[in-house]
Amino acid sequence: xxxxxxxxxxxxxxxxxxxxxxxxxxxxxxxxxxxxxxxxxxxxxxxxxxxxxxxxxxxxxxxxxxxxxxxxxxxxxxxxxxxxxxxxxxxxxxxxxxxxxxxxxxxxxxxxxxxxxxxxxxxxxxxxxxxxxxxxxxxxxxxxxxxxxxxxxxxxxxxxxxxxxxxxxxxxxxxxxxxxxxxxxxxxxxxxxxxxxxxxxxxxxxxxxxxxxxxxxxxxxxxxxxxxxxxxxxxxxxxxxxxxxxxxxxxxxxxxxxxxxxxxxxxxxxxxxxxxxxx
Amino acid sequence: xxxxxxxxxxxxxxxxxxxxxxxxxxxxxxxxxxxxxxxxxxxxxxxxxxxxxxxxxxxxxxxxxxxxxxxxxxxxxxxxxxxxxxxxxxxxxxxxxxxxxxxxxxxxxxxxxxxxxxxxxxxxxxxxxxxxxxxxxxxxxxxxxxxxxxxxxxxxxxxxxxxxxxxxxxxxxxxxxxxxxxxxxxxxxxxxxxxxxxxxxxxxxxxxxxxxxxxxxxxxxxxxxxxxxxxxxxxxxxxxxxxxxxxxxxxxxxxxxxxxxxxxxxxxxxxxxxxxxxxxxxxxxxx
Numbered sequence: 087x088x089x090x091x092x093x094x095x096x097x098x099x100x101x102x103x104x105x106x107x108x109x110x111x112x113x114x115x116x117x118x119x120x121x122x123x124x125x126x127x128x129x130x131x132x133x134x135x136x137x138x139x140x141x142x143x144x145x146x147x148x149x150x151x152x153x154x155x156x157x158x159x160x161x162x163x164x165x166x167x168x169x170x171x172x173x174x175x176x177x178x179x180x181x182x183x184x185x186x187x188x189x190x191x192x193x194x195x196x197x198x199x200x201x202x203x204x205x206x207x208x209x210x211x212x213x214x215x216x217x218x219x220x221x222x223x224x225x226x227x228x229x230x231x232x233x234x235x236x237x238x239x240x241x242x243x244x245x246x247x248x249x250x251x252x253x254x255x256x257x258x259x260x261x262x263x264x265x266x267x268x269x270x271x272x273x274x275x276x277x278x279x280x281x282x283x284x285x286x287x288x289x290x291x292x293x294x295x296x297x298x299x300x301x302x303x304x305x306x307x308x309x310x311x312x313x314x315x316x317x318x319x320x321x322x323x324x325x326x327x328x329x330x331x332x333x334x335x336x337x338x339x340x341x342x343x344x345x346x347x348x349x350x351x352x353x354x355x356x357x358x359x360x361x362x363x364x365x
Numbered sequence: 366x367x368x369x370x371x372x373x374x375x376x377x378x379x380x381x382x383x384x385x386x387x388x389x390x391x392x393x394x395x396x397x398x399x400x401x402x403x404x405x406x407x408x409x410x411x412x413x414x415x416x417x418x419x420x421x422x423x424x425x426x427x428x429x430x431x432x433x434x435x436x437x438x439x440x441x442x443x444x445x446x447x448x449x450x451x452x453x454x455x456x457x458x459x460x461x462x463x464x465x466x467x468x469x470x471x472x473x474x475x476x477x478x479x480x481x482x483x484x485x486x487x488x489x490x491x492x493x494x495x496x497x498x499x500x501x502x503x504x505x506x507x508x509x510x511x512x513x514x515x516x517x518x519x520x521x522x523x524x525x526x527x528x529x530x531x532x533x534x535x536x537x538x539x540x541x542x543x544x545x546x547x548x549x550x551x552x553x554x555x556x557x558x559x560x561x562x563x564x565x566x567x568x569x570x571x572x573x574x575x576x577x578x579x580x581x582x583x584x585x586x587x588x589x590x591x592x593x594x595x596x597x598x599x600x601x602x603x604x605x606x607x608x609x610x611x612x613x614x615x616x617x618x619x620x621x622x623x624x625x626x627x628x629x630x631x632x633x634x635x636x637x638x639x640x641x642x643x644x645x646x647x648x649x650x651x652x
Contacts (some may be wrong), residue, residue, distance in 0.1 A: 156648070177638075203644055203646060203648065204641060204642070204644045205641070207638070241635050241636075241637070241638055242634055242635050242637065243637055243638065244634070244637050245637075261402070273651070277651070286641075288641075288644065288648075289641040289642070289643040289644065290643055290644050290645070290646050290648055291643045291644070291645045291646075292645075292646065292647055292648060292649075293645060293647065294647045294649070295649075297652070300643050301648070301650055303648055303650055308651050311651060314649060314650070314651050314652070315649030315650075315652070316649050317648055317649030317650060317651075319651055320648065320649075320650045320651065321650065321651055322650035322651065324650070337651065337652060338651040338652050339651035340650055340651045340652050352640060352641075352643070353640040354640070355637060355638040355639075355640070355641065356638075356641045
């Protein structure tokens with residue numbers, strides 16, 4: 087299958103569109119600051135009424151919240167504060183559908199459950215008292231949220247995946263030691279592989295695709311393609327029928343790896359961190 | 366020479382481990398049984414450091430972040446008008462550290478640098494009072510009186526007027542304070558400090574027993590010297606400082622000999638989750 091065979095919806099890269107995104111980003115940051123100021127002033131972020139405890143957790147109606155999946159967009163999600171920072175490898179799985187919050191005990195902006203593609207496993211990036219901060223699979227890239235630790239199953243992945251775009255290499259680490267690395271194919275200049283901290287969201291066999299026996303969708307999305315082939319523009323790791331794509335920037339954002347790499351990467355637990363950098 | 370070795374406060378906060386380096390021993394990649402990880406809280410040591418108008422970065426400095434033995438030494442300190450030394454040697458390994466300094470001189474020539482001119486007044490008062498007193502026919506009483514104008518009687522009693530006059534009339538005025546040896550060491554649980562031959566204006570003074578945070582000199586307007594300062598740090602490590610010299614009530618603080626002892630902690634990691642079972646589903650990805 088060639089790139090041209092797949093219908094896609096370009097998000098457009100005109101100056102006016104980019105300006106609109108920048109402005110909406112600025113607005114979101116401003117709204118976030120206002121929310122923080124309101125919270126720190128001890129007021130209810132919804133009613134504005136003073137509260138006795140600004141960090142007390144308000145009960146939420148889960149049915150009114152959008153679930154964080156690869157198909158959804160949660161613009162109120164706080165951005166990843168350290169998009170290139172490795173973690174100790176802790177990953178968590180919600181034991182039931184629970185609220186995602188902007189801060190420990192703060193406003194709910196979404197929800198996440200124990201299953202989506204398969205089991206939901208999310209990397210832990212911070213922890214405070216009874217709250218755990220995780221990376222999310224929903225748009226925009228670098229989304230995070232706080233979850234109540236009591237509703238999380240927790241374990242440790244010994245793996246870390248580093249993707250270097252300039253050198254087009256993917257390295258697999260086990261307990262901090264590089265076990266293997268491979269030359270890979272990455273996104274074209276107009277559909278680049280997004281930089282930042284994401285994770286292995288799932289492991290799928292897609293009966294509609296023939297280019298890879300197993301596909302590993304990540305928690306990241308193309309920054310330039312709002313949708314792709316009927317999907318939400320999810321970036322993934324997978325093989326390709328020909329090896330000539332390795333060492334080239336020729337994909338629509340996905341990371342194309344040799345079969346030997348996929349054989350090892352499919353053993354890596356869901357929730358394992360994937361750090362994509364410009365090096 | 367009155368060296369003292371002291372047992373110090375233990376390193377107590379073992380729960381707050383800061384992992385700087387981790388070594389994993391045990392299972393091969395992909396195996397499902399638990400692994401063991403060694404996490405290191407680093408050990409470190411330095412010879413001299415100063416904060417204030419005359420700052421000095423820790424010199425020489427050494428740190429062991431992976432349990433290996435690290436050594437460093439220096440024959441001088443970065444150029445400064447405040448402190449000189451002849452040899453400093455520092456060592457750090459998994460859970461012990463030490464620093465040894467030889468022949469230190471503080472304010473060589475009994476002159477404080479321009480940056481500390483505000484503190485120079487009592488020193489100049491002392492030196493200008495001593496010079497005519499030493500020239501008197503019978504200098505003992507005038508010298509004692511001149512010293513007593515600035516220094517407390519506990520220090521004055523320890524100074525021999527004749528020797529003091531002999532030393533300040535030589536071509537090279539002695540340092541405000543000189544110390545022949547400062548040696549600090551620690552392990553995971555305790556620290557020790559040795560100090561030998563402390564002299565004020567060339568005159569040796571008695572070193573009191575080195576309990577924790579012992580003042581070496583009675584209270585005086587020139588200099589406060591505190592020996593054997595021991596601290597348990599938040600990350601569970603333990604620091605012992607040989608001497609802390611304070612000029613002007615915190616204006617300039619000089620640390621001589623600092624050793625911080627970390628430790629290694631072995632933890633059993635939970636078994637890694639099994640490889641995920643692929644789910645058959647249609648999710649178009651970016652290809």
